[in-house]
Amino acid sequence: MTRLEIYDHFHPDEKAFVDRAWEWVERAAERHETKRTDFLDPRQAHILFTLANRAPDAQVLLVGGSEQAERKRALIAPDYRSLEQEDAGIAVLDISSDDRRISELDHGDYLGALLGLGIKRDKIGDLHVSDEGCHALIAEEIGDFLVGHMKQAHRVDVSVSIRPLSELRESKIALEEQTISVASMRLDGIASDVFRMSRTKILAPIKAGRCRVSWKPVEDPSHPLKAGDVVSMKGFGRFKVIDVEGVSKSGRIRVRIGKFV
Structure with a gap:
């Protein structure tokens, strides 16, 4: 299959990642190289597996640090290599504080603090938030930098340390459930109800490329949603279609x- 034929299967915005992923797969299959990626979201992991399935001499293993991890690092290698014992390079960043306001911080506060230090999103895995602070899964190579530079999260003074994966304090994903009544399963109709915006106002972020459905860019407001879809709208939040009742x-x-x- 040619590169152009591969592109036909993916959104144009995904072209840059498809190029990188195909190179990783080719290097594993043809040059017998092993590659450890940064953290991938579920859509990127799907693309990588799709490409690897076209190269029988390559294999992919995903590791996220926990059973339910959303973001994972990938190990890509020739098919004869055993990857089970390979180090995925994931550490736990323990963020804590003596300030009682730590219990009021949320996922966005911690992620914003990390990104504000110049850390790229793909160096950060899942964030496990609790009243005591946050356990953030990170690429181990940025651990020392964060220990030396992370002093605050949303104006709360924090201290950070590196822990092994065995000490990860997992938190369950919290969903605020509601049942809505809609005329159709169109993206714009459901999103406007969930985010409590008019149908007219919800069109702009969708058409501007700020919406992803199950981590795939979607710019068509009439895109039909189905049970299991996760919709994220930059600047508004995320929701999951749990069931069509x-x-x-x-x-x-x-x-x-x-x-x-």
């Missing part, structure tokens, strides 16, 4: 939504 006598669809909090 049926159709009322008036023909409207009952949809159970979980908004990430």
